[in-house]
Amino acid sequence: MEEKSRVANILAIVPGLAVMVGTLFLLRTYVEPWMKDAVVLGQKGWLVKVLSLNYILLSIIAGIIYRNVFFGGRIPDWAEAGFRTTRLFIKSGVIMLGSLYTLQKLAKVGSIAILLISTFVFGTVFFVIWYGKRIGMDRSMIGVMGASCGVCGVSAAVATAPGVNAKPSEVALAIATILGFGIMTMFISPFIGKALMMSDYQFGAWVGTGILNSGQVLATCLAFNPTFAPGTAVAYGEIWNVVRVISIPFVVFIVTTWACKSEAAESCDATGQKMDMAKVFKDRFPIFVLGFFGMTALSSLGWLGAEGSNTLHLLRDVMSWIFGIGLVGQGAYIDFRELKRAGGKPLRVGLVAGTLKYVVALIVIMLFVSKDASF
Amino acid sequence: MSDKAKGKMTVFKTDRHEDAAAMVFVSLVVAFVLVYMAYVVPTITIKPSQDGKLVAVAVQPDQEIKKGDVMYTFEYTDKKFVNGQLEEKIATKDVKASTNGKVLSVSVKEGDALKKGKTAILVMDHEKGTLP
Numbered sequence: 456m457e458e459k460s461r462v463a464n465i466l467a468i469v470p471g472l473a474v475m476v477g478t479l480f481l482l483r484t485y486v487e488p489w490m491k492d493a494v495v496l497g498q499k500g501w502l503v504k505v506l507s508l509n510y511i512l513l514s515i516i517a518g519i520i521y522r523n524v525f526f527g528g529r530i531p532d533w534a535e536a537g538f539r540t541t542r543l544f545i546k547s548g549v550i551m552l553g554s555l556y557t558l559q560k561l562a563k564v565g566s567i568a569i570l571l572i573s574t575f576v577f578g579t580v581f582f583v584i585w586y587g588k589r590i591g592m593d594r595s596m597i598g599v600m601g602a603s604c605g606v607c608g609v610s611a612a613v614a615t616a617p618g619v620n621a622k623p624s625e626v627a628l629a630i631a632t633i634l635g636f637g638i639m640t641m642f643i644s645p646f647i648g649k650a651l652m653m654s655d656y657q658f659g660a661w662v663g664t665g666i667l668n669s670g671q672v673l674a675t676c677l678a679f680n681p682t683f684a685p686g687t688a689v690a691y692g693e694i695w696n697v698v699r700v701i702s703i704p705f706v707v708f709i710v711t712t713w714a715c716k717s718e719a720a721e722s723c724d725a726t727g728q729k730m731d732m733a734k735v736f737k738d739r740f741p742i743f744v745l746g747f748f749g750m751t752a753l754s755s756l757g758w759l760g761a762e763g764s765n766t767l768h769l770l771r772d773v774m775s776w777i778f779g780i781g782l783v784g785q786g787a788y789i790d791f792r793e794l795k796r797a798g799g800k801p802l803r804v805g806l807v808a809g810t811l812k813y814v815v816a817l818i819v820i821m822l823f824v825s826k827d828a829s830f
Numbered sequence: 831m832s833d834k835a836k837g838k839m840t841v842f843k844t845d846r847h848e849d850a851a852a853m854v855f856v857s858l859v860v861a862f863v864l865v866y867m868a869y870v871v872p873t874i875t876i877k878p879s880q881d882g883k884l885v886a887v888a889v890q891p892d893q894e895i896k897k898g899d900v901m902y903t904f905e906y907t908d909k910k911f912v913n914g915q916l917e918e919k920i921a922t923k924d925v926k927a928s929t930n931g932k933v934l935s936v937s938v939k940e941g942d943a944l945k946k947g948k949t950a951i952l953v954m955d956h957e958k959g960t961l962p
Contacts, residue, residue: 464841468841539838539839539840540841541839542840543840543851543855546849546852547852547855547856550853551856551859551860610845613839613845614845656911684879743848743852745853746849746852746853746856750856750860758864759860759864759961760864760867760928760961761928764928764929764962765867765871765874765875765876765962766863766867766928768947769867770863773859773863826911826916827910827911
């Protein structure tokens, strides 16, 4: 009986997944090549060169259109299970990005990434707690918004929710606010990067610090420089992104401890026990990042083929497909009606905290991070 | 679909299961690619990793080559930030064989323009069990 339902669950994934794969296929095979040749405003390839539109950004846009136009604001039942594989693909893509580095390269920029990310993640969490209290937002909403704005729009909000007794609607609002903010920054960041003549290293560091979602970091970096290779914006941005993702359990601990202290013990955890850092770390550590480091280890040993080899080329091509599929799904989780509902205090906190982090990160990167490539 | 499943952002029981599934999925993908490239792929088409101009081809059809042998040399524009300034200079690069094998055909000649990932420079066979 259980076997049967497992098979049914797997089959339920097929329709939605087929939509995601089919969409990416059309975008990569027909739409992107057409855009590269299309003459707009008298310039060949204007859509790609000026608007930075590539299949990665188009994937997200297609997902948004599905959700908000074709699906009428809600992913239909027949496609829902398939679209829920979105994060599996994004996480798989992040793991595969580990092949862009060697351990030496990672160590070279890792310390700068840790310093910047720690400062911005925890600075944002404390800012949201302060600002949320000041404008009278609910404690549980402050908790999920703090985690969302500080570390990662989706994973951190979901991970923090039980500890601060947040309602599912509050988690959804936090996610919608942060993904909405991310969509905005995804389109304007490449223009800013090019206008300020940022190097790939600076751009990756900025976007990895200032944008709050793994998929959006990747899409923004690829809009700036569409190459998957060592030394490109996506290679640098992803180091920052991974360091940020690793900080999730620490943020969950801080936010939950704050919630515990600020309102009796009811929110400490399900059993009323005080939060224990070791337990939070054990329960919440995103173990897929171990896969990322595993790929870096394989790359360092030369087991994935030499740099520039056909083997690595094929591996990166497969990786770009995996990311693309995930990003179609990611777009379909952006619901404009939810964004509208998120209005009021959560939206205010999200926009202020997100913008502050984005702008301050830009200033810090421009002032203190050299343009010269680190590897 | 059950109400419990609705609204969840994963098809897995927990995030931890999803993380583990992602690692298993990537392991399978990587294993597939490595086995395919090492044992299944019949011939390899060598294409440039960046735009440039072919300076010299160091191999010819039917020639056996060893890992590390220079296959061709090309000229490209090297863009690099040095002390905060973008410097562009023309540089040349030797492209070496990443595995032992035999050149089957060469389809370019000196002076030809190379388009990143597009221009087929040469086709070669490679020793089974190695990664080309």
